[in-house]
Structures are given as C-alpha cells and as structure tokens.
Amino acid sequence: MSEQPPSSALPLNQVILGDCRQVLATLPKNSVDLIFADPPYNLQLRGELHRPDLSRVDRVDDEWDQFEGFDTYDQFTEEWLSACRRVLKPGGTLWVIGTYHNIYRVGGILQNLGFWILNDIVWVKTNPMPNFRGVRFTNAHETLIWAVKDRRAKYTFNYHAMKSLNDGLQMRSDWHLPICTGRKRLRVNGEKAHSTQKPESLLYRVLLAASNPGDVILDPFFGTGTSGAVAQQLGRQWIGIERDPQYVEIARQRIASLPAAPDETALRATPNPRRQPRIAFGTLLEAGLLRPGQTLYFGAEGSRSAQISADASLEYNGQRGSIHQIARAIQPGPRNGWLCWFYEDPHTGQRRPIDHLRQFIRNA
Amino acid sequence: MSEQPPSSALPLNQVILGDCRQVLATLPKNSVDLIFADPPYNLQLRGELHRPDLSRVDRVDDEWDQFEGFDTYDQFTEEWLSACRRVLKPGGTLWVIGTYHNIYRVGGILQNLGFWILNDIVWVKTNPMPNFRGVRFTNAHETLIWAVKDRRAKYTFNYHAMKSLNDGLQMRSDWHLPICTGRKRLRVNGEKAHSTQKPESLLYRVLLAASNPGDVILDPFFGTGTSGAVAQQLGRQWIGIERDPQYVEIARQRIASLPAAPDETALRATPNPRRQPRIAFGTLLEAGLLRPGQTLYFGAEGSRSAQISADASLEYNGQRGSIHQIARAIQPGPRNGWLCWFYEDPHTGQRRPIDHLRQFIRNA
DNA sequence: GTACTATCTGAATCATAGG
DNA sequence: TCCTATGATTCAGATAGTA
Numbered sequence: 001m002s003e004q005p006p007s008s009a010l011p012l013n014q015v016i017l018g019d020c021r022q023v024l025a026t027l028p029k030n031s032v033d034l035i036f037a038d039p040p041y042n043l044q045l046r047g048e049l050h051r052p053d054l055s056r057v058d059r060v061d062d063e064w065d066q067f068e069g070f071d072t073y074d075q076f077t078e079e080w081l082s083a084c085r086r087v088l089k090p091g092g093t094l095w096v097i098g099t100y101h102n103i104y105r106v107g108g109i110l111q112n113l114g115f116w117i118l119n120d121i122v123w124v125k126t127n128p129m130p131n132f133r134g135v136r137f138t139n140a141h142e143t144l145i146w147a148v149k150d151r152r153a154k155y156t157f158n159y160h161a162m163k164s165l166n167d168g169l170q171m172r173s174d175w176h177l178p179i180c181t182g183r184k185r186l187r188v189n190g191e192k193a194h195s196t197q198k199p200e201s202l203l204y205r206v207l208l209a210a211s212n213p214g215d216v217i218l219d220p221f222f223g224t225g226t227s228g229a230v231a232q233q234l235g236r237q238w239i240g241i242e243r244d245p246q247y248v249e250i251a252r253q254r255i256a257s258l259p260a261a262p263d264e265t266a267l268r269a270t271p272n273p274r275r276q277p278r279i280a281f282g283t284l285l286e287a288g289l290l291r292p293g294q295t296l297y298f299g300a301e302g303s304r305s306a307q308i309s310a311d312a313s314l315e316y317n318g319q320r321g322s323i324h325q326i327a328r329a330i331q332p333g334p335r336n337g338w339l340c341w342f343y344e345d346p347h348t349g350q351r352r353p354i355d356h357l358r359q360f361i362r363n364a
Numbered sequence: 365m366s367e368q369p370p371s372s373a374l375p376l377n378q379v380i381l382g383d384c385r386q387v388l389a390t391l392p393k394n395s396v397d398l399i400f401a402d403p404p405y406n407l408q409l410r411g412e413l414h415r416p417d418l419s420r421v422d423r424v425d426d427e428w429d430q431f432e433g434f435d436t437y438d439q440f441t442e443e444w445l446s447a448c449r450r451v452l453k454p455g456g457t458l459w460v461i462g463t464y465h466n467i468y469r470v471g472g473i474l475q476n477l478g479f480w481i482l483n484d485i486v487w488v489k490t491n492p493m494p495n496f497r498g499v500r501f502t503n504a505h506e507t508l509i510w511a512v513k514d515r516r517a518k519y520t521f522n523y524h525a526m527k528s529l530n531d532g533l534q535m536r537s538d539w540h541l542p543i544c545t546g547r548k549r550l551r552v553n554g555e556k557a558h559s560t561q562k563p564e565s566l567l568y569r570v571l572l573a574a575s576n577p578g579d580v581i582l583d584p585f586f587g588t589g590t591s592g593a594v595a596q597q598l599g600r601q602w603i604g605i606e607r608d609p610q611y612v613e614i615a616r617q618r619i620a621s622l623p624a625a626p627d628e629t630a631l632r633a634t635p636n637p638r639r640q641p642r643i644a645f646g647t648l649l650e651a652g653l654l655r656p657g658q659t660l661y662f663g664a665e666g667s668r669s670a671q672i673s674a675d676a677s678l679e680y681n682g683q684r685g686s687i688h689q690i691a692r693a694i695q696p697g698p699r700n701g702w703l704c705w706f707y708e709d710p711h712t713g714q715r716r717p718i719d720h721l722r723q724f725i726r727n728a
Numbered sequence: 729g730t731a732c733t734a735t736c737t738g739a740a741t742c743a744t745a746g747g
Numbered sequence: 748t749c750c751t752a753t754g755a756t757t758c759a760g761a762t763a764g765t766a
Contacts, residue, residue, distance in 0.1 A: 070475060100484040100509070104471025111434065111468060117741080119501045120464040122486045124538045131534060134523040137483045137573075140536035143507075145464070154744080159498040159756090169758070170495060172504035174488045174538070209501075278745090278753065324752065334414055336754070408741045415737090416756040424739050465741060489738095494757040497742035502758080506739080543738060546761045560739050 010216060015228070015240040015248050015255075020220035023241045024083035032087045032239070033156070033215035035094045036206060036227045038198060039080065041101045042073050070105065077102075077109050080220055085113055087218065091153035093118070093210050097144045097198070107145050116151035119173050120144065123202060126178045146210065155210070162209050171209070177201050186224050186250060193250055194224045203230035211236055225251025232258055279358050281323050281337070282312035289357045296323075296341040298330055300351050306341075314341075323354070374580060379592070379604040379612050379619075384584030387605045388447035396451045396603070397520070397579035400459045400570060400591045402562060403444065404429045405466045406437045415496050424559045428607070434469065441466075441473050444584055449477055451582065455517035457482070457574050461508045461562070471509055480515035483537050484508065487566060490542045510574065519574070525675035526573050529646035535573070541565045541650065550588050550614060557614050558588045565650040567594040572674055575600055589615030596622055597655065598674055626657020626674075645687055645701075645718075646676035653721045660687075660705040662694055664715050670705070678705075687718070 009028045016023050084094060094115060096106055111117065121144040128140040148155045162171035177199060184200065186193040203226055211217060213235040219227040222240030224247055231238035232255055242248045284290045285308070292310040297303075306316035306326055314326045321329070323337030331340075338358060342351040373392045380387050407429055413421040431437040448458060458479060460470055475481065485508040492504040512519045526535035541563060548564070550557040567590055575581060577599040583591040586604030588611055595602035596619055606612050648654045649672070656674040661667075670680035670690055678690045685693070687701025695704075702722055706715040 100471070100481045104468050104475060104509075107464070107468025108472040117464050119503065120507075121501065122488070122505055122538065124486070124488070128536065134534070135521060137485065137510075137526070138534045138536040139483065141486055141538050143484075145468075146501075151741090157499060162501070163498075170498070170502045172492070172502040174486070174504050280752095322752075333418060333420070335418075338753085405739055406741090407739065409739095410741070413740065413742060414756095419736075421740075421742095422737075429739085463739065463741095465739085491738080491759040493738045493740070494759090495740075495742060496757055497740095498756050499742050500740090503740065542760080545738065545759090549738090556738090 010237075011239060012216065012237045013228075013232070013239075015222060015225065015242060015251050017243070017245060017248050018241060019243055020241040021079045021083050024080075024087055024220065027087045027239075029086045030089050031216065032218045033089060033092050034207070034211045035084050035088060035092070035218045035220065036203065037080075037084065037094065037096045037219065038196065038221050038223065039077070039096065039098065039102070039106065040221070041099065042069065073102070074105055074109060077106055078113070081106075081110050081113055081115075084218075084220060085115065085149055088149045090150040091148065091155045093146060093148050093155050095144055095146055095206055095210070097123070097142055099139070099142050103143045103145070110145065110147055115147035115149060117145060117147045118155070118157075119146045121146060122174050124174055124176045126176055127181070128179065144206070156212060156215075158209055158212075162205075165205070165208070175202070175205060177205075186254065188250070194247065197224055198226045200226055200230050203227050204234070207231060207234050207236060222251055223247050225254050228255050229258060277362065279361055280312070281354075283361060284354065284357050285310070285312055287361060289360065290343060290354070294343065296343055296354065297351055298327070298340060298342075300342055300353075304330060374601075375603060376580065376601045377592075377596070377603075379586060379589065379606060379615050381607070381609060381612050382605060383607050384605040385443045385447050388444075388451055388584065391451045391603075393450045394453050395580065396582045397453060397456050398459070398571070398575045399448050399452060399456070399582045399584065400567065401444070401448065401583065402461050402560070402585050402587065403441070403466070403470070404431070404585075405463055405560075406431050406469075407465050413496065421493075421496070422559075426559055437466065438469055438473065441470055442477070445470075445474050445477055445479075448582075448584060449479065449513055452513040453517075454514040455512065455519045457510060457512050457519050459508055459510055459570055459574070461487070461506055463503070463506050467507045467509070474509065474511055479511035479513060481509060481511045482519070482521075483510045485510060486538050488538055488540045490540055491545070492543070508570070520576060520579070522573055522576075522675070526569075528675045528677055529569070529572065529650070531646065539566070539569060541569075544590075550618065552614070558611060561588055562590050564590055564594050567591050568598070568650055571595060571598050571600060586615055587611050589618050592619050593622060597626075599626065626655070626671075648718065648721050649674070649676055653724065654707060654718070658707065660707055660718065661715055662691070662704060662706075664706055664717075668694060 010031055088094065094110070098106055123142045123144060125140050128138055131138050163169065165171065180197045180199040185197060207217060207230055214237065216237045216239065217227060217231045218239045220241045222228065222242035225240055228238045228240045228251060240251060242251065285292065290308055292308055294308045295305045296308060296314065297305050306314040309315055313320050314323055316326050319326060319329055323341055324335060327335035327337045327340040338355040339353055341354050343354055345352055374395055407424055409423050409425065413423060415421060431440065452458065458474070460474070462470055487506045487508060489504050492502055495502050527533065529535065544561045544563040549561060571581060571594055578601065580601045580603065581591060581595045582603045584605045586592065586606035589604055592602040592604045592615060604615060606615065649656065654672055656672055658672045659669045660672060660678065661669050670678040673679055677684055678687055680690045683690060683693055687705050688699055691699035691701045691704040702719040703717055705718045707718055709716055
C-alpha cells in the first residue's frame with residue numbers, strides 16, 4: 001500500500017462527467033497512484049464527435065491542414081498530460097495506450113513534460129482485424145507507455161506477481177492478448193457501445209503490475225469504464241472522467257452490476273520475499289560464533305585469508321576494513337562480504353560461508 | 365521495379381565515409397527508393413550494471429550515442445530526417461528502428477516533416493537480455509516505423525511475397541526474430557565489432573516487403589553494413605553512409621566477401637497467393653539456413669532440382685509454387701514437401717531433407 | 729562423433745535504507 | 748546531497764571444454 005492519500009478530498013469510485021482537463025484541475029495534487037489513459041487518436045476523430053460529415057474531415061490532404069491538425073492535437077495532449085501529472089503522486093505512474101497515429105506525439109510530449117519512461121509495452125493482438133485491401137501489414141498491435149512522474153521517486157512494480165503470472169519467467173514487454181469480442185463487448189441495441197473498448201485482461205495486467213490494493217486509479221478517458229471495472233474487482237479505488245453522458249451512464253451501470261470484490265487475501269499479489277532484518281557482522285562476535293583473532297578465508301577453496309579484529313573489522317595484508325571492503329579490495333566490483341568469507345568449522349574442519357552464522361542468528 | 369532512378373549520379377554499391385547530413389546533401393534529390401535508418405538511440409545509461417552472478421554487462425557507451433539532452437537529439441534527428449526526405453523519391457519509403465528512448469522523438473519529428481506513417485512494426489526479440497534487477501519488464505522489443513515520403517504517392521509493398529513468407533497468412537505488424545549473436549555477430553580481436561549489430565533476418569524482411577530488385581537502398585547509419593549485405597544478396601543496389609572509418613572498413617570487407625547475388629527469377633516475388641503448410645518454409649530463409657537462389661533436390665538421389673526464391677517459393681522448369689505444390693507437380697499424389705526436398709550440406713556435400721532444418725528451427 | 733556441462737553474453741535509461 | 752552497508756536479482760542461445 002502506498003503512503004496515505006488525502007482520499008477525503010477525492011471523489012472515489014465515481015464517474016465524473018466532463019472534460020478531463022477541467023475536472024483534473026479540481027482534484028488535489030499529488031493524490032493519485034496510477035493513471036490509465038486511452039486518449040482519442042487524433043484531432044480528426046475528435047472532430048467526428050461534433051461533426052456528422054466524417055468524410056470531409058478525413059480528407060485532410062493539404063500539407064498545411066495536416067500540420068495544423070498535429071498542432072491542435074499536440075496542444076490537447078500537452079494539456080491533459082500536464083493536468084494528469086499534477087494530480088499524480090511523485091512515485092505515481094502513467095499508462096497511455098495508442099497506435100502509430102498518435103503514440104509518437106503522446107510519447108514525445110510526456111517526455112518533454114518530465115515523465116520518465118520505464119517501459120513501452122506492445123499489446124500483440126492474437127485476433128486482429130486483417131488489412132482488407134492488402135496494402136500494408138496487418139495492424140496487429142497497440143503500444144502502451146509506462147512512465148513515472150519523477151525519475152528519482154520509488155514506483156510500484158510487483159515484479160514477483162508478474163513473474164508468477166508468466167509461469168515463472170520475467171514478464172516481458174510484449175503482451176499477447178485477444179481483443180475484446182463476444183459477450184465481453186458491451187452493446188447497445190446490438191451495436192457495439194464503444195468503438196475502442198479495451199479487454200479487461202489488459203487492464204488486469206496493468207493494475208496488477210503497477211498498483212496495490214487500496215491504491216487510487218484514475219482514468220481521464222473513461223469511456224465505458226473498463227479500467228474502473230477491473231479496478232473494482234481488484235480492490236483498487238478508482239476515479240473515471242468522461243465527456244460523453246451516454247458512456248458515463250453505460251459505465252455506471254456496468255460497474256454497479258459487478259459482483260463484490262474478492263476478499264483481500266485473494267487480492268494480495270505474490271509478495272516480494274520479505275526483507276531480512278539487518279545483522280551487523282559484529283553480532284557474530286558478540287554471540288560468540290566467531291572470536292577475535294580467528295582466520296577467515298576468501299572463497300571456499302582459495303588460500304587468501306584475513307584475521308578478525310575485536311571491533312569486527314578484518315585485517316588483510318596490512319589493510320583494515322569491513323568484510324565488504326576487504327572483499328572488494330581483493331576482487332574489485334560489487335561484493336557481498338557475507339558470501340565471500342568462509343570460516344573453518346571447528347568439528348569437521350570444513351569451510352562454511354559466514355552467511356550460515358548470520359542465518360543461525362536470524363532463526364534464533 | 366520502380367521508375368528509373370538517375371542512377372548515373374548515384375554512388376551505387378559503395379560505403380561513403382562521412383556524416384550523413386553532409387553526404388546526403390551531395391546526392392541528387394528524388395533518387396532513392398528506400399531508406400533504412402538505425403540512428404543512435406540516446407540511451408542515457410548511468411551507472412554500471414551487473415548480472416546476478418556479478419558479471420558486468422557490457423553496456424553501450426559509444427561516443428556516437430552521447431547527446432546533451434532531448435533538444436540536441438531532436439535537432440540532430442530533424443536534420444538527418446530532412447536530408448533523407450530530400451533524396452527519397454515521392455513514393456520512396458523510410459524505415460527507422462528505435463526503442464522507447466528515442467522512437468517517440470523520431471516518430472513525432474518525421475510526422476512533422478510530412479512523412480506519412482504506413483505501419484509501425486514491433487520486432488519482438490525471441491532472446492532478449494533480461495532485466496537483472498527485477499525493477500521493470502524485460503525490454504523484449506524494438507520498434508520500426510515505416511513511412512512514405514508523400515502520402516498520395518504509390519509506394520512498394522510486396523503483399524503476396526509477405527503473405528508467402530508468412531505461410532499464406534497476411535504478414536502482421538509483430539515480427540518475432542532472434543537478436544544477432546554467435547558466428548553472425550562480427551568480431552574484431554574477439555570483441556564485438558559494433559555494439560548494436562542488427563540481424564540480417566530483420567533487413568531481409570524489410571527489403572523484401574518494401575523494395576524490388578534493382579531498387580536503390582540507402583542507409584545513413586551504415587555501421588558494419590547489415591543493410592548493404594542483405595541488399596546485395598537480394599539483388600538491390602545500395603548506398604551506405606558511415607562516420608566511423610573502422611566501421612566503414614569492416615563493412616566493405618564484409619560485403620566484398622559475399623557470394624554473388626542470385627539470378628533475377630529467384631528474386632522475383634510470387635505474383636499469386638498460395639496455401640499454407642503448418643510451419644513457414646520462409647522461416648528457413650529468414651534464419652539464414654537456406655538462401656535465395658540455392659538449389660533443392662527432389663529426393664535423396666534424384667537429379668531433378670529446383671531453385672529457392674526470395675519469397676520462399678520454388679522455381680522448377682518454369683513452374684513456381686510451394687515446396688508441396690512443386691513436389692506434387694513432379695510426382696502426382698499427396699506429397700509432403702518437407703520430406704521430398706533435399707539440400708546439400710555445405711561442409712559434407714551430403715543431401716539432407718529440409719525437414720531437418722525445420723526441426724532445427726522447432727528446437728530453437 | 730556425441731552428449732553433457734560450464735561459461736559467456738546481448739541497444740539496459742536496472743536499489744535503497746540509513747547516517 | 749552524498750556515502751556506505753546490505754540485499755535482491757537472469758533468459759535464451761551459442762560456444763567451448765569434458766567425459
């Protein structure tokens with residue numbers, strides 16, 4: 001769980017009707033853990049919402065108009081990305097999904113705003129729509145960008161949960177998932193309710209990877225509410241912002257009809273192995289497991305050795321320092337002294353790593 | 365074949381030493397059919413990285429990848445992209461490869477310059493380097509952008525060749541190919557000659573998809589010349605531009621030592637779509653296990669033989685078709701081409717069924 | 729020659745708590 | 748902000764060496 005959000009000020013688990021640029025300005029800054037955004041592809045598509053004559057809008061072949069189109073889209077993009085950045089916690093992360101029509105604009109602008117890209121992910125569609133005219137490659141993927149607000153801040157990544165989800169191997173940046181079809185596709189009067197409904201499997205992986213139960217998930221282009229539905233089922237809090245009243249209504253009904261969230265044990269992701277309490281090397285002396293003057297050997301077989309001083313420093317060829325420092329002096333590079341140094345078992349005469357003695361302390 | 369290039373003015377099949385921004389300015393405009401560009405990625409790596417076994421990762425720290433910031437990188441990008449655009453024919457296409465470090469800058473800028481994106485392609489690596497610290501997703505892909513100079517112009521896309529290469533299914537925007545390792549990786553004194561050498565299979569697919577024999581292929585960041593080597597083997601003309609004299613020398617030697625290009629019939633792409641076996645025969649070509657123009661023998665001892673075309677079809681006595689179709693043409697009845705056709709082992713001279721190579725791929 | 733093992737490596741924005 | 752100590756962390760494939 002992340003640090004406590006000022007959740008009293010947040011309209012949690014609600015769909016808010018409005019343009020995300022204005023709505024986001026009303027929310028407290030540094031209050032959201034994760035933002036998932038599925039923005040409109042370009043200005044032309046946005047225009048389609050207002051003007052019925054799609055073909056005219058689509059026939060932008062004049063170079064100036066084209067540039068004009070990019071300019072307007074870029075401005076829109078910069079506005080909603082800035083507004084998102086303000087409400088994110090420093091270690092909060094942004095996910096944006098798009099295609100080649102818009103993702104290069106979005107990616108460049110979010111970098112300019114100071115977002116730090118952690119990965120880009122390709123959603124490889126197992127069942128994409130073919131290219132009917134045979135003039136290009138089948139457009140079989142979409143791209144997600146995962147970025148943190150502040151490069152130096154600690155972000156949430158449930159590494160072990162992802163590894164577990166991927167059958168014991170590290171989760172990779174290519175996700176092979178089917179598109180949303182069949183019963184999962186929301187319909188109104190037989191027609192699909194939203195033209196770009198994302199599959200819940202995609203959001204499941206995003207939220208499981210980069211948030212914890214109780215975290216606040218915000219979606220500035222909520223549409224029919226896939227992100228909210230998955231957040232609800234995964235025990236996350238959510239905020240949806242959507243401009244279209246019809247979508248808002250569909251999303252509200254969709255989420256209201258969900259079963260109650262599973263209990264918390266089911267939601268807990270594969271945890272990181274618990275951090276072991278820190279034990280100082282000197283503790284081994286105090287416990288009598290090693291004594292001053294005793295010899296430690298570098299490696300299980302090598303001949304190099306050092307003497308333990310009463311203050312738990314090692315003495316080696318006139319040098320003096322911690323088990324880590326002396327190990328690095330012998331073999332430059334990152335060294336964990338606990339694994340480098342061996343003591344001689346007084347009974348068997350065998351060498352054992354001093355890490356065994358530390359385990360002994362920890363278990364006691 | 366595209367319209368006639370003013371090839372007299374072009375320095376064909378040569379590596380030119382110099383900065384591509386200056387060199388491109390000396391070439392005639394509207395003269396090049398396809399540009400493949402693998403620009404510096406601007407990786408911005410910080411400290412050293414070690415594997416869990418404490419071995420050090422040999423990072424990309426070449427001088428050519430150092431930029432002061434996004435501003436400098438953007439300016440550099442705009443300059444080389446503009447210079448490329450000038451020499452391209454109106455229907456010529458540009459391919460650029462990159463990762464999230466740079467591809468959003470590059471993609472945005474090329475759109476601003478008037479390039480029209482046709483597809484983006486993800487090269488999904490079958491054997492990427494893992495994320496050793498477990499703090500992100502394994503970075504398992506790179507992105508290629510395919511764009512045409514003039515949106516209204518006719519560009520080259522060998523749809524049926526791609527379909528044939530993909531075993532009768534439309535070629536998709538996700539390409540699953542291994543990275544360049546082992547013997548294929550050029551070395552100097554045991555060290556890799558170039559830190560970012562691309563696999564030939566990737567260039568093979570690019571050039572087969574978007575160019576025709578005789579076309580002029582230009583690479584402004586030639587490096588050790590993978591694009592030129594593949595162009596040569598596919599019967600395309602090529603121009604390489606490279607700043608580093610060492611890379612230039614390596615590339616020249618590499619291409620000079622190639623076998624002669626196969627004849628033109630072998631290179632002609634299939635005019636008609638065909639049916640699909642389970643494993644694509646074309647994969648053997650992409651993997652470099654067989655090459656265009658190579659001879660296959662019908663049976664382990666017979667004298668009948670056929671030539672392999674670049675799009676993985678066979679040519680036999682003026683007939684053209686899949687390994688199965690041609691096998692049936694020779695011996696009517698149900699035939700499994702994988703078991704009928706034999707290749708000659710280059711070392712032992714023995715004939716072996718191509719099914720061995722399929723097994724090799726399957727095991728790999 | 730074969731089978732098995734050990735070693736090496738690849739475009740990577742690769743840690744964090746505590747003093 | 749910097750420094751130090753401690754701990755957490757890898758997959759596929761090729762090659763070389765050994766039995």
